[in-house]
Amino acid sequence: MNKPYNTSSAPHIPARINVQAVMLWVCLALVPATCAHLYYFGPGILIQMLLATSSAYLFEWWCLTWRKQPIKPFITDLSALVTAWLFVLCISPIAPWYVAVVGMFFAIVVAKHLYGGLGNNIFNPAMVAFAVILIAFPQSMSLWLPPSGLMDAVSSINQHSLNLTELFFLIFNGSASTPIDAVTAATPLAAIQTGLQQNYSLSEVIENPIFGNYGGLGWEWIANWLFIGGVVLMYKKIITWHIPAAVLMTTIAASTPFYLFNNDVFMSPQQHVFSGGIMLAAFFIATDPSSGCSSFKGKIIFGAGVAILTVLIRNFGSFPDGVAFAVLLMNMSAPLIDRLTIPNPYGKKPKID
């Protein structure tokens, strides 16, 4: 009884959650979509995961040492894992090994630590990495595998013949025993873009068997699982409904007029929602708190901005998908949006008379 009591300030009971748990929940929410990816596009994603995660942690450790930050709390906060995981879900499962390494260098070293580390990044690290890869290695991003349902229809060679060893060769050596062109297919969005450039109409393009019922075959199910993972995050109160709702609703709202105007050239709203990265962005990327807006009004503006820019880039831009650029552009605007949407606190509401 004689030792002086601890006089640290309130609250005196421990908090309900910590950063690590938040990140862990994000990872758990990504598991179903990752399984779907694994099912449709084969085990390539596992190799990419291994590559990205290990290089992310190597860079993380190096940056922390170099910045003289405490290693243990920051290495164990799982934020690097989330970054690596999100990045891997964006890249091609057969991308060469240096894609993941270069991507993680830009994500962890440039986007995260050069801006001050955890919580201080202005740009979403995974999207910075993805944008760099899109610009630096466009070739590797256009090489995707056909979804597993199409093994006979698309390529003469069964996709499942691409076993783990061959995948390793493909990723680390750039060559496989079978010619690459024989086993790859374009992503649905890329297929649409090239198809349109070759003056096919949209309805002709989506007759390609890589398209499914409402998005790309396989892709639409990954999107569904991402949606379910996102709902779990909302239920766990890790994210709020504002950004996902704003992104999805605005995607539909912004793409509908184009589609109605000319459905030969412009994709349908459901095609927009279930293709490419929009579902991932809605629940996992645009909801990144450090690089997004904080007030509820700001979040809705932020989400809407991401959606509008994505639709515009997809419809008129030179890249098949625009999610990464849309997110980065909105990241830039986030502080301004925040400044303009300071909520009126209790007792300072404008009087309505």
Added chain:
Amino acid sequence: MVNETLSHFHGGLVLRHHKKASCEQPSKPAGLPDYLVIALKTNRGICPVPTISVGESVLKGQVIAKPEHPMGCYSHAPTSGIVTALDHNPTASQDAISALCVTIQPDGKDQWVEPADQKKPNTREQIVEQIKQAGIIGLGGAGFPTHAKYLQVPDNNTALSRETTLIINGAECEPYISCDERLMLDHPHEIIKGTEWLLKAADANKAIIAIEDNIGGVKKRLSAEIKKQKIPNISVVKVPTIYPTGGEKQLIKVLTGQEVTSGQTPYSLGIIMQNVATAKAVYDAIELQQPLINRVVTVTGESIAEPQNYLALIGTPFSHLLKLAQCKDDVDKLIIGGPMMGYAMPSADIGIDKTTNCLLALPEVCTKPEIESMPCIRCGDCVKVCPQELLPQQLLWYIDGNEQTNDLEKAREHHVFDCIECGACSWVCPSHINLVDFYRFAKSELTYLDIKKAKSELAKQRHDDRLARLDFIKAERQAKRRSKTSKLADKSSAKAEISAVLARIKKQSEEKADE
């Protein structure tokens, strides 16, 4: 004024209550401790002037300090005994700040002072005066002098026919604390009577006793008492148990749907709010003519073997209460108040004051965070729970960001002064940042800077005034000289001037000669 349906405030938390253990038994008297340390200073920093000296013997209920300031409050001896010290000691307030205290050694007789034979008050002024004489301050925690709330009520209130509502706050939203709940169960009669007096003092039409919906039996008991006393304008309303629903602003929002405009008192909406314990103290003061010398204190926490509410004399040292409740010796934190807003005390030798509603002793397993604080990841959990609808993480960015972002004025723009320091943001923060600490710092720093700025502006004003004054004198002198020279320029006037001077000299020399 009060809606039939309840409103709700933004955010808030659902916390584990931990109240049951301490609330099962009626409150017990804590008895006479070996010594009493009575802090004279109130929470608002105003210190009354002691009217006793060291060595003097005092009787129970005798005035030991008188206020000079209108916001000050009287202090009374809680028991009879000898004043053994009048010096600065740590007090039961934030940071256990040191203040003037009277130490009394009880003589064990507990002998009351001769009652002043006050009549029951008839007018509003008399009620308010008796409340003031009894040294009553808000017993909910903020310690605002009770009489001062009624000074806002205009004399012609009835003539203005302005609707006034008295809210009796029985919503103890902080976990662990159960003293008000126990008080409502043990003394419904006194609370209702006290409320009736307060109704008169406020010139109010009706009173609402607000209680949380998780406390069983209280509403029944209070309602039965209201029926028995036939006071139809007092009602009991249950409000949802969401922390911090017991906060003045939050409770007003819940009950009325209205918000108290920033910087104004609830009376701007025609509302006066008092704690239930204050109502009981008013009853004691008016009906029993006893000043405020004791209060119910919850002694609880995981380190306490027998959690219990005690009726303790003001000034009873914590150690006395801890011993009664069989405190174990694994205490890591000894907290006055609740776990969300309470203050951790450095020692158990401090005496309770009028606002000490709870003594919470927690062992290390309950207090230790599992990780140290991490950087803000801007997750926005704090925004979701803030009952004042602030942006806590933006505030942190401006108060504890880097050199480029630090800007306390921006924190002011983001309404840091509207923070009620409820601690909801700190509690939900996944990075375990003690946000409220930063806001307290920003508020005091901004206040300090404002005072400094006002001072320097005043000094600058004085300096400018002085320069202007000097300039004026100089200009005046120059004007005089100029008029003189211009007069001399003219020959006839120069002659007249010279002759006038000569005449003056002559007159002077004549006067000298006369002497």
